Structures are given as C-alpha cells and as structure tokens.
Amino acid sequence: MIDFELTEADKKVLAAAHEQALIGRRYAAYYDKHEDELPPEQFPEAKDHPSMVRVAEEGVIGSSGARILHTLVMLEGSWGGMSLQRSRWGLGNTVLETVATPEQIEKWKNYTISIAITEPSAGSDPANIRTTATFDRETDEWVLNGEKIFISQAQSADAAMVFSRFMAPDGTRGMTTFLVEKGTPGFTIGPQLKKLGIRGHDTCNLLFENCRLPEFNHIKGDFKSTMSVFNDSRPMVAATALGVARAALDFTREKLSERGIEIDYRSGARSRSAIADKFLRLEAIHEAALLTVMRSKWLEQQNVPPKVEASIAKAAGGKAARKITQGCIEILGPEALSEEHLLDRCFRDGRIFDIYEGAGEIQRLIIARSILGYTSRDLR
C-alpha cells in the first residue's frame, strides 16, 4: 500500500544519526579550513556513537527497509557534513564483490578499495581511457602505466581498483580492472586536490609508472560490470546532495523565523511574500528529489534493479543541491555570505553532486535513451 510515513523504528535510527550529524558538523567546519589534513579513521565521539550506517545496513526490525533507511541515514550524515567514522567501503569493494574470484575476495575483503576510472581525457566517457596494462612474459606480470584523476578515498583507501586497457599475451585487447595496493612500486598518490568545496573529502590524482602486478591482482571487471557499481551509488549520492541542501534549508528557515518570517503553507501564492514563496519552492524541490531517491531505493528493495530511476534520482538530487544552496543565500542576503555561518560551506559543497559519479548530463543521456528506445550509438 502506498505510504510515505516513516516508522517508529526509522525515526529512532534517524534521530541517533541526527545527533551524530550535529557533532560531525563541528568537524566538517574544521576540515573545510584544513584541506590538507586527512580526517582520522574515527573521531573520539565515535566510541559512544555506533555507526548508524552499519545499524541500517544490518537491518532494523520495523523499519522501512534496509536500503531506504541506509539512504536516509546517509542524508542525515551529509546534513552534518562529516561522519564520526570513516566508511570502510569504497566503490572498488563493490567491483571486488561482484566480479572477483573467491580467493581474491578472501585476500582483500577487509581492505578499503577506492575506484579509479577518471583520467585527464576520460571522465564522462570512460571508454576513452588511456591507462594501459601490458603483459610481461619474462616475469609473468602486468605492467600498468597511466594517470587517474579526481580519485575519492585516494589516501585513505588501502588499495585502488584501477580501470585500464589491457593487452594480453595472446594479443586480445579490452577493458579490465586491476587491484593495486598502496605502496606498490610505481604507484604514486598525488597531493590533496584544491577544490571549491568538500574540502574534507580525500581526493587526489594517482600515477602508475611501470607499476608491476601479478596476475592475481587482475580482477577482471569489464566495462559493464565496472560501470554498474554506479547504479547502486547514484541514489545514494543524491541523498548526500539532499543532506547538504536540507542543512541549507533548515538554516534558512531558522534565520527567517528569527526575523519574524514564518512560511505559511495555507495561503495561496498571491498572498505570500517573495521570500516565503522562494523558500517554499526550494523546499518543494527538495521534497520532490527526495521522493525520486526513495522510489529508486524502494525498487531495489523489491528486487527490481532500478536503472532509469537511479539516474532520475541522481539528476534530481544534483540539481536540487545546486538550486537550493544558491537560493538560500539569495533569500538570506549578504550576511549569508559570511564564513561564520553555514551557507558558505553548503553552497560550495553542494555544487559537486551534479558533477561527480556521473554528471547530470550523463544521467539525462541514460534517461533519454531509455524513454526513446535509443542505444548509446543513437544518442551520444
């Protein structure tokens, strides 16, 4: 039956997540100003605050479901801007789990594995990558050469799952993945990138110069299986975007209220102020995007793998974060620009979500192909 009410169990978990987010918000402000420092694996408060992500993932009796609850917990964490414990999971772990052999999984299951796809001339078009692995018959090793950019969890991960071209001894060529552990000779991690926002987010470039790897490190994720990890992550990124957006909305509502401006949902459009109207419309954008995220996650829970719905959620969430963080500053005016407050960080952080993990344009390509019945050749 159609229902949008959170259960008591949902509310309990989310209240705990919110409490942590309030603590996380202080750290987020610190790391926003200290972008070269890597946040610790966990903050001192983490010992009294179990990870709500883990609680949600493990399943809570009486909740709206593990996927939905997990997503809402992520939104809450993003509202704070920094979680009390660093995630041990990277998208490289998803590739490992999906395509690796049992022996490979056994070896690396406790690693945090980042995913390395983007290159200076291949971002939205990953088929264009130039990183190449050739096989050295003399030593029975793969030799990896190339550069990866904008890599999340670059320093904090134990290993990178590197998407690469390969040339096998028998001459076959294609796309594949290699697991490269931190410290492998020939693998260099660059300095933290200087970004508009999400400055507490570990992001570097990776360099592979004659990096030698045994065949055991060949994970054999092909193009399709590697890209499909984003199906799960897209609505999650949208939820993260909506956490930042909600932080901006909550702050704005509070400040408006302090100035005696309350949002009246009863009256019509022609009897409210421009400010109230603007706020209400931003709030509607948030709600609309959040519902597309819930829809995608609900489908996952029904074992219907979402594809177009995941892209809808990502596109809606990414756009919502842009509009809302920009709009809130417009509502509150010049004082909102100050770094003493929150909106400066929301505005900068909120701009990433329509760019990374599949830009809004890529989501629209996927959606358009789906509704038009086009292949990636028909619509480029």
Added chain:
Amino acid sequence: MISFELTEEQKLAQSMVQELAANTLRPAARDADDREAMPDSLLSEIWSTGIVQSQASTDSDAASSSATLNAILLEELAVADAAFAIAAAAPIGFLSAIAAQGSSAQKKNLLPLFGGDKYRCAGIAIMEPDFAFDVSSIRTTANKTRDGYRLSGIKGLVPLAGRCSHFLVVARCDGALDAFIVDRNAKGVTVGEKKMNIGLRALETATVSFNDVELSISARLGESAGCDVQRIIDSSRTAISAILTGISRGVMEFVIPYLKERVVHGAPLAQKQVIAFRLADMRIETDAMRWMTWKAASILEHGGDAIKQSQLAYTYNGEQAMWIADEGVQMMGGHGYLRDNPVEMWYRNARSLSVMEGAVGV
C-alpha cells in the same frame, strides 16, 4: 512504512481508466474543446468507471480512504485531457468533503443522490472573480440570521456549473472561513452563462452568484461542529497536482514519436541532446510530480496533516506542468502551435489549472 506499492484494486482501476482515457477520451478531447462543451456521452463514460459514485458511500471510512486511488485515476484521466479529469474531480471534491466533514444527516441526505447510474455534478465554489484572488482573501460572506445564515457573494470558474445540483460554498462567517451546502435552485442563486477561458474550454465553467441566499442552520457543513475548510483546500490542491501530472505525461508521451520522426539537419530531433535532455527532464519531473501527489494523497487518506505537502505538491506541479507543456509546444515548433495537434490545448490547460484553487478534490 515507506512504500510505492499499488494494491491489486488500485492496479485494476488504473488500467481500466487508462484504457478509457486512451481509447475513448483522448480521441474526443479536441472536439470537446472546440465545441466548448462536455458531451453527455463522455460524462457517462467517466461515470461508468465508478470513480465518483464510490465517494457517495455513506460509510465514511470507505469514502475517506480513497484519496490515493483518486489521485492515481485523476492522473490517468488527465493524460487524455485535463477537462475530463476535472469533470470527475469536481463531484469527487464535493462528495469527499461531505463524506469526511458532513453531519450524519448531511451524509444521509446528500450522498445517496450521487449513487445512481447517471452522471451528476456538484461543485466546490471557492474562487472569486477578482484579480489577484487568493484563498486567504475570500470575500463571500455568510452572516448569521435568526434561523440560519444569509449568503452573499460571487464565485467564479465553477466547473460544469450549469449541471451542478449543489454547491459547497466557502464563505467568511464570523471572521473565519466556513463551508455551506447550497441547492442550486435556492432563491438568490444565479448560475451565469458559461464563460470561456484560455483553457479547459470543454468544462463549461461559469460564475455563480449568491444574492442574499437564506440558508438554514443545517446548510453549514458539519452543522454545529462546523468544518475545517483548509482540509477541503488541501484535497483540492492534491487533486490539481494529480491532474497536472497527467497533463505533463500526456505532453511527454505525445511529442516523443514526432521527435523521433522529424529529421532536422540530417538527424531526428530526438537524437539531439538539446531535445533529448529536455525530454529527460520531462521524465524526471513527471515522476517527481507523481510522488509529490501520492504523498499528499496518502497523508489525506490516513487523516494526517496534509497542509504542507499538498501546498508543496500544488506549487511544484504547477510550475513543472507549465514548463513541460511550454517545452512540448516548442519542441514541435509550428506544429505545436497548430490546433491540429493537442499540445497547444494542453499548454492552455496547464496555465489554467495551475492557478486554480478549490474546484476539485480527491
């Protein structure tokens, strides 16, 4: 518990209405708009779905529990044309207000009148023919008299006004808003000539004047208990949201085949990103509009406070539907501007409906 699952009953009703919309209503939409009248045969078809009569059950639980189903079905009717959806949503709005907030005598007297097998209309009269009208500035008054109330004011844009047997008139009484059940034959009630507007021309809307209409105490919705007018407005905003979703889907589904066929500069329009991306946005927004509507309807259905969600849905959907209809015309170029194609009609309908308040309900 968050769920998007339709019940078997909802799925069945949805596919039945979908079929009616595609096979019977859509082909008749242009003609009805041109003739500026709603054919009786189509009203009978809409009536035959049972969507209106199911509101007339005197069992109040059954009536108040169908807001979500109504939202689903109104979207489907509006895919054919919004005027058809409103022809159903107007009496639904009236009946659901009576069922949810009427006294037991009011329910007993009124609801059975709508249980028959012929289309019957009754409308909620909220809007007034003033520029910059807003629900918070209603001017119609109901003054207390010795035996009841005296109603005075003018209501505009009442759908199918000439066919209505009753109006539920929202008026100011002792400083607050209240709703009154008025028989269309009561002394002082004048239903004006049908008035043509930009859109929804098949709806036969008219102005209805109430000139010192004497009402008994029992005319007040809920009688001595009164009613919550906001709830009538919430229900209306939700119904409008559902219909706007249907308009948007209609536009999107209509333009796709044209865009795939029409070749410009060597390639179909649909293969150009500037077109394809706008289509993608139409899909994103129609999805979002539907969930916004369902959420408002579901809150209404469970008796919760739907003020905020119905406002957000109404505001969001109004903006998106106008954008989608606008882009639909643009994408078809000159063909979109011709009355041979329905998108210009839906463009007019989207503008009309998204500024309306209170004529309908779920």
